[in-house]
Amino acid sequence: MNSKVANFLILPTLTLSCGILVTILFPNRGKIAVLIGSTTGSLIGTYSLTRQQVNQRLTSEPTTVDSPQERLQFLQQQVYLFQQHLQELAQDLRENQTAVSALSPSETEPEARETMADDQVVINWLINQGITVQNYHIPDENEEIFNKLATYLGDKYSDLSYFYIQLKRSFSKGQNLSVNLASRSKTEITYTTQFCNRMSDYAFLSSYQYDRKNKMLYASPQKKGLVINFITGGWFERFVYLSLCQLLQENDQVYQSILNPQIVLQNGEDFELDILFLVKNKPFWIECKTGDYQNHVMKYSRMRSVLSIPKECSLLVILGIREQLTQELTTLHDIYVANENNFLAIAENLIFGNDEIHHN
Structure with missing residues (x-):
């Protein structure tokens, strides 16, 4: 009796277990995972029961031995059943594969796309262009x-430009800094003075003093590489990046981005990008x-062509030059x-002002 109950439970238990296992291993495959798992479990269960039946027939009736012809006929029946199961599985897989292929990427793997990190999406785009990503900026604490x-420096640069030139x-x-204000x-x-106080608080300045009477500012720069890189140019990249992120968010635009990717181009040349966005799956460099x-x-004009990025999707932001000069440089060179x-304003016009800007 116990043996019969156990046999009765083998097939559904294996079917359910394999279905759950494959669903866990392939969470983005939905019904296909369930189908593969349950069918596999069914086949395993059927095979197990068949082996048990064969063994029982060989051991339960020692006084009665089937003839070779009867045993052959029994095994042929089991083979036929297995073939039927396999044919049904193959047909189901073909039908579901056709349905999956007809769907767009956003419909087939929404969970994977939603959970994929923004930087990885951009890295995948670069890889698809034949470009290798060796390293890139990873945010930390x-x-x-x-x-x-x-x-702070970017928002108030018009009032901080005189000081920043000397700070840089x-x-x-x-060298030590001495500025007459x-x-x-x-x-x-x-x-x-507010900016210097903030830098001093974070130890970006190893010493800082402001003589209010004579309006003289004295400071010594921190000699740590990370701080030097930030003051001499890294801050501007961050300011531009954060400003563009805010622009995209205010326009409810989905985007992915990566900072400072060190890449190897198709021709083996090394290069480092400052900022690369993907907006509507199109690059904006x-x-x-x-x-x-x-x-x-x-160099940037040439690199834009190597990267296969349209001029309208590339922007060089230069600190402190005249607006008329930006227009003239845009006309002269293959980059905005x-x-x-x-x-x-220029980025907004390039991204939102023309639906065709992403085409050569």
Whole structure:
């Protein structure tokens, strides 16, 4: 009796177990996973029961031995049943595969696309272009601090530009900083001292003093590489990146992005991008310069062609140049050029102003 109950439970138990197992292993395959798992379980269960039946027939009636012809006929029946199961499974798989192929990627694997990290989506796009990604910026616990400083400096750059030029030179050369603010406006002095206080709080300055009477500012730069890179240009990349993210979010635009990917091009050439967005699965590439842009405009124009990114999807943002010069550089070269004041307007026009901008 117990043996019969156990035999009765074998087939459904294996069918259910295999169905659950395959569903766990392939969570994005839905009904197909259930079908494969349950059918596999059914086949295994049927095979197990058949083996049991064969063994029982061979052992339960020792006094009665089937003839070879009877045993052959019995086995042929079991083979026929297995063949029927396999044919049904193959037919079901073909039908479901056809249905899956007819669906768009967003319908077939929505969970995978939703849970995939933004940077991985962009990396996959680069890989599809034949480009290898060796490294890229991964946010850490200090991200918020750098973002705050970058936003402060970027938002108030018109009042901080005089001080920043000297600050950048100080960090680049590793020299102490001495700035006379006597001729600067009250607003400039306020923002400059506030920014220095913030840098001092975060130990970006190894020493800082402001002489209110003489309006003299004294500071010593921190010599840590991470801080130097931030002050000499990294902040501007962050400011541009954060501003573009805000622009896309305000327009309810889904996007993915990656910062500072170090890549190897199809021809084996090494290169590093500043910022790469995917907007509607189309690239939007941004490079940022805080000075010495003359040596880079031609290089970026050539690289845009190598990357197969349309001119209308590429933007070089140069700190401190005149707006008219941005227009002239855009006309002269195969990349759009902007400054800290007009890059958002230009980016908005390129991304949202023309539905055809992503086509050569």
